[in-house]
Amino acid sequence: MTALAPAQKPAEPLAANGSPVARRAPLRIPVLLGILAVVALGVFGFGAKSGETSTFAISLRSDAVQFDPWVVSVRPTTIALGVVLVALAAWSIWLALRGRTSPWWLLALYGLLWASSFLVWIVAGSSTSLVDLLQGSLLLAVPLAFGAFGGLLCERAGVVNIAIEGQLLVGAFAAAVVASVTGNVYAGLVAAPVAGYLLGLLLALFTVKYAVNQIIVGVVLNVLAVGLTSFLFNAVLKPNSSTLNSPPRLDPIAIPLVSKIPLVGPVFFRQNLLVYLLYGAVFLLTWLLFRTRWGLRVRAVGEHPSAADTVGIDVNRTRWRNVVAGSSTAGLGGAFFTIGYVGAFGPEMSGGRGYIALAAMILGRWTPVGSLGAALLFGFASKLASVLSVLDTPLPSQFLLMLPYVLTIFAVAGFVGRVRGPAAAGVPYVKG
Known part of the structure; x- marks a missing residue:
């Protein structure tokens, strides 16, 4: 068998002197950063009133060490942050012009500083607890993270999971009912992924076995989950709310010693079991997907299923397993709504x-x-909207309620162009 010749790179354009012409990286993200930096400097910085302060509580009464609230002068702080943001945006544009993309840490630092500038500006003249804001942000991220994990398990194997909404909903319903009937919150925690698993079986049946359009199936399953849970709520749970819709809730678990550390302890180590499961899930999934043979096979199925088939990987079996595993993971996230936060199904x-x-x-x-x-x-964004709704802020309350969804559209529209998903996601595989 003759060896294949190595693939040749396309010829780079040359300048008049024969030297390669540097390719410019896309300017959309750097320009967006520049616009946001100008907004931060102009609106949050120079637009702030002189003499105003923002007050942030950074410790709780149960902390081992107590600190006085952090009082920040709004105008000088936001101007300084705005100048740094402009500098970071200019650096990002400079990198793009030289054909280099902005490193992830630059984007993360930029986002942190911009959010800090906005927070200092919006809380001007009032006070809030920074601990409560960060602690609540982590808690509200639980269903989103588990739902995202469920989606990536499916898409890494080549199946688009639009049914995450339905999986979260049936997980919440099952957790509430089972925990109410048994009086055991952990039984409800187990029931949630089981409900997601059952919905995942339908998703795998139609998308993998019968090769139905994955987007359509996902939307239909979402509608099915909404209709079924709403019917059962009105017909069964509502008349028997005391026995079927009064589940116990997961209590916060304080990790000894570290939970007493100011700011860090209450935020990360004084949470309920779902948050600690989230810590383990992110490390476990990262290791499985990128450090094991199983993960390599899954990614091969999602990128090039026909090539994976030729080396002996059962493509459709892999997709079946990942779809039900991802659906179970999303169902676990649904338990947050009932036994982890609200305390009843709606x-x-x-x-x-x-x-x-x-x-x-x-x-x-x-x-x-x-x-x-x-x-x-x-x-x-969700926690900030709820916190600011009780403060006298210059933004309308309706905008604050829309903030998480506006941020979703803005973030995906601004950043998704820089990434590429699994090549075979959404494409049914029919073995020839």
Whole structure:
């Protein structure tokens, strides 16, 4: 057998002197950063009133060490942050002109500084608890992260999972009913992924076995989940709410010693079991997908299923397993709504978070760590909207309610162009 010749790179354009012409990286992201930096400097900085302060509580009474609230002068702080943001945006544009993309840490630092500038500006003249804001942001990111993990498990194997919304909803319903009937919150925690698994069986049946359009099947399953849970709520749960819709809730678990650390302890180590499961899930999925033979096979199926088939990988079996595993993971996230946060089931209580989870997966580049970061971003937006709704802020309350969804559209529209999903996602595989 003759060896294949190595693939040749396309010839680079040459300048008049014969030297290669540097290719410019896309300017969309750097220009967007520049616009946002100007907004931060002009509106949050020079637009702030002189003499105003923002107050942030950074410790709780149960912390081992107490700190006084952090009082920040709004105008000088936001101007300084705005100048740094302009510098970072200019650096990003300079890198793009030289044919280089902005590193991830630059984008992360930029986002952190921009959010800080906005927060200092919006809380001007008032006070809020920074601990409560960050703690709530992490908690609200739980269903988004588990939903995103469920989506990436499916798409890494080549199946687009639009049914995350339905999986979150049936998981929430099952957790509420089982925990109420048994009086055991952990029984409800087990029931949630089982419900997601059952919905995942339908998704795998139609998309993998019968090769039905994956987008259509996902939308239909979402409608099915909404209709079924709403009917059961009105017909069964509502008349028997004391016995079928009064589940116990997961109590916060304080990790000894570290939970007493100011700011860090309450945010990361004084949470309920779902948050700690989230910590383990992100490390486990990262290791499985990128450090094991199983992960290599899954990614091969999602990128080039026919090539994977030729080396002996059962493509459709892999897709079946990943779809039900991803659906179970999303169902586990649904338990957050009932036994992890609200304490009862309500119709359509997922509130479109399945679609936000899908956006978090895309923004996170189909990786567990990236998906978690995007989920935290959306969780922060949701918590910030609820915190600011009780403060006298210059933004209308309606805009604050729209903030998580506007951020979803803005983030995906601004950043998704820089990434590429699995090549075979959404394409049924029929063995020839």
